[in-house]
Amino acid sequence: MKSPYAYIAIEGNIGAGKTTFASWLSEYLGSELMLEQFQENPFLEKFYQDQERYALSVELTFVSDRYRQMRERLGARNLFRQMLVADYSFVKSMIFAKANLPAEEFKLFQTMFKLMEVQVAQPEVVAILNPNRIKIRSQITQRGRSYEQDMPDAYLDKIADHYERHYRYARGSRILWIDTSDSDFIKHPADAERLAALVLEPRSPGVYRLKA
Numbered sequence: 608m609k610s611p612y613a614y615i616a617i618e619g620n621i622g623a624g625k626t627t628f629a630s631w632l633s634e635y636l637g638s639e640l641m642l643e644q645f646q647e648n649p650f651l652e653k654f655y656q657d658q659e660r661y662a663l664s665v666e667l668t669f670v671s672d673r674y675r676q677m678r679e680r681l682g683a684r685n686l687f688r689q690m691l692v693a694d695y696s697f698v699k700s701m702i703f704a705k706a707n708l709p710a711e712e713f714k715l716f717q718t719m720f721k722l723m724e725v726q727v728a729q730p731e732v733v734a735i736l737n738p739n740r741i742k743i744r745s746q747i748t749q750r751g752r753s754y755e756q757d758m759p760d761a762y763l764d765k766i767a768d769h770y771e772r773h774y775r776y777a778r779g780s781r782i783l784w785i786d787t788s789d790s791d792f793i794k795h796p797a798d799a800e801r802l803a804a805l806v807l808e809p810r811s812p813g814v815y816r817l818k819a
Contacts, residue, residue, distance in 0.1 A: 610636050610733040611809045613689045614681075616696035616817035620767050621755070628736060628792055630693035631799050632806065638690035640660035643679050644672060657756040661709040666716060670700040674723045681728045697727045699775065702756045706769045710813070732781045733804045735774060739788040740764070790819040 615627040626642060633640035637646075645651060650665040677697055706717045738746075740763060747755050774782050785805060792799035802819045 608636055608803075608807070610638070610807050612807070613695075613735065614730045614805060615730060615732045616730035617736065617769070617806075618696055618699065619738075619769075620743055620770065621758070622743040622763075622765060623736040623738055623752070624787065624792070625694040628683060628799070628802065631792060632803055633692040634784045635744050635799075635803055636692065638692050639705055640681070641676065641693040643695045644676065645669075647672060655758070657763060658707065663712050664718070666700065666704045666707060670716070670720060670723065671701070671722060673697055673700055673732050674727065678778060693730070695715045696730055696733055697724060702769045702773050703766070705773075706765050707744050710800050715799055725801050729778075730767050732783065732806060733774070734783045734785060735770065736787050738786070738790075739768075742788050753819075759792060777813045781810045781812055783817055784815065785817045787819045 615632070617625045617632070619625050622668050629642070630640060632638075648665060648668045650661045650668055654661040654665040673695065674697070680691065701717070704713055704720070708716055731767070740760060743763060744760075747758065776782075783806060785802065787802065789803060790798045792802055798819065805817050805819065
């Protein structure tokens, strides 16, 4: 299947199903796939044990790794390999930093982020998978990362709130809020295809609220 877009980012809360769907969509379209290398962040597991101590370290590591990966992958595309599906957008770093850092540290982070952001291509479509918290909690349990299992619901709600605040406006892209609470794109291929159709539909830049 062909896509009207060259660069699609799949976004959403922790446990929303971003990597699973991005991988499926990339295969479905025959596109390149860019996955976040979260396992390379040495501070991530420590952050869940002591957020106050490791928040700045984890966010600085993430933003530098994402910047490096995006510059390498997006800069390497050519006319014959234009299409890219990613399981994150660069602005994810800003959303999580704003949620996790105290005000003074966030100001420092924001200054560095803005210098990087202008050098990174923005996705034409940001598809935000937005299942309810029950579905998110179930998917976190299923994927079995030990450091995520005791994550408070309040933290998931805080991240969801910061996504909502940031993506309230289109910012030049097509922002698709897609409720996937009743969708299971692992077990049911038809659900994945229906979700893909929503993501790939030609649209003008704007914010859209959709149901998978």
